[in-house]
Amino acid sequence: MFKVKKMVLALSLLLAFFINATAQSQSKEDACFRPGELWMDNTDTHVNAHGGGILVANGRYYWFGEHKSDTTSSAMVGVMCYSSSDLYNWKNEGIALSVVDDKNSDITRGCVLERPKVVYNKKTKKYVLWFHLELKGRGYNAARVGVAVSERVTGPYKFLRSYRPNPGIYPYNMSEEQKKMTLDIKDYRKSWTPEWYKAVADGLFVKRDLQSGQMSRDMTIYVDDDEKAYHIYASEDNLTLQIAELTDDYQGHTGKYIRVAPAGHNEAPAIFKKDGVYWMITSGCTGWDPNAARMFSSRSIWGPWTQHPNPCIGKDADKTFFSQSTYILPVQEKKDAFIFMADRWTPRHPSNARYIWLPIQFKDGIPFLKWMDKWDLTVFD
Ligand code: GAL
Numbered sequence: 001m002f003k004v005k006k007m008v009l010a011l012s013l014l015l016a017f018f019i020n021a022t023a024q025s026q027s028k029e030d031a032c033f034r035p036g037e038l039w040m041d042n043t044d045t046h047v048n049a050h051g052g053g054i055l056v057a058n059g060r061y062y063w064f065g066e067h068k069s070d071t072t073s074s075a076m077v078g079v080m081c082y083s084s085s086d087l088y089n090w091k092n093e094g095i096a097l098s099v100v101d102d103k104n105s106d107i108t109r110g111c112v113l114e115r116p117k118v119v120y121n122k123k124t125k126k127y128v129l130w131f132h133l134e135l136k137g138r139g140y141n142a143a144r145v146g147v148a149v150s151e152r153v154t155g156p157y158k159f160l161r162s163y164r165p166n167p168g169i170y171p172y173n174m175s176e177e178q179k180k181m182t183l184d185i186k187d188y189r190k191s192w193t194p195e196w197y198k199a200v201a202d203g204l205f206v207k208r209d210l211q212s213g214q215m216s217r218d219m220t221i222y223v224d225d226d227e228k229a230y231h232i233y234a235s236e237d238n239l240t241l242q243i244a245e246l247t248d249d250y251q252g253h254t255g256k257y258i259r260v261a262p263a264g265h266n267e268a269p270a271i272f273k274k275d276g277v278y279w280m281i282t283s284g285c286t287g288w289d290p291n292a293a294r295m296f297s298s299r300s301i302w303g304p305w306t307q308h309p310n311p312c313i314g315k316d317a318d319k320t321f322f323s324q325s326t327y328i329l330p331v332q333e334k335k336d337a338f339i340f341m342a343d344r345w346t347p348r349h350p351s352n353a354r355y356i357w358l359p360i361q362f363k364d365g366i367p368f369l370k371w372m373d374k375w376d377l378t379v380f381d
Pocket of ligand 1: 324
């Protein structure tokens, strides 16, 4: 009898030790980022929040992104929300903004709804979700921005409207000379010629779209230290980025906007600010295929913006490590800690697209990105 008791005790101790050991290794395993690998949420499913962005609210991180299905890149579900206290482990909070079955709605199921970003407005106490919207069945021609609001961070968000920003208004940094130029798209039937590039840089597409409002595709939203918010987006047939000021409630555009890198062909803008300098990382325009990242800086959101070399270094730097920028996250309670978030698209199986998160490093004050198979937040210490 005594022997049996002893054996049971020994077995229980062994079991307890085993459970403890696995628990430890599990939590240790989880407390890191593994760029490009499957990233499981609390339900053991790969996080489905592509082209996304992160908002900090009530002491938690909220990750919003495009829900991608297995077979199409169109929006069959909407915008997903996940939350986390440590950035490693994510809880599925469900659909923040749902597409609808009403065929007359701008956000009808099967539309293109990309690059969602949520910001919190202190005045209205509302969360505002902005996204790139393409109307169903019209390819990428609509080039609109969409906006939705909610009183709760996780939603449900109520869709307000979609439109092209700032109709009838010229960019703030377009010269008087450029405004007066007669640039007519009919005179530039052949694209990509030096004359065409010059015309695009001078505002050929700004003028073409003056009445309808400016095209708005890949986008992010940036809230500055003074609470002013800006919409940064690929405009003018993706040839030129624009930065537009949002109204005080963050639900509309004020009419003030600039052009950045005219005819430079940038998209996928992601931005952060350090020591009074705005840094913006973008990509070139090759659809779902990766290309070399670009980087710009400015001391004012209104420019002038200066272009720097590709911030990526080392192997596969010319392909941004096979990814495309989407957001730059300032890590809470760590000084000068920023995470570059990017997507490694897999258009044949969109939901399988992976996340490439890398710490932004600095050399002589200039940001750079280097591949890491595995890393954690202690890199910032
Ligand atoms: C990429 C863009 C993505 C998506 C894709 C569609 O250039 O960054 O968000 O729009 O094109 O081809």
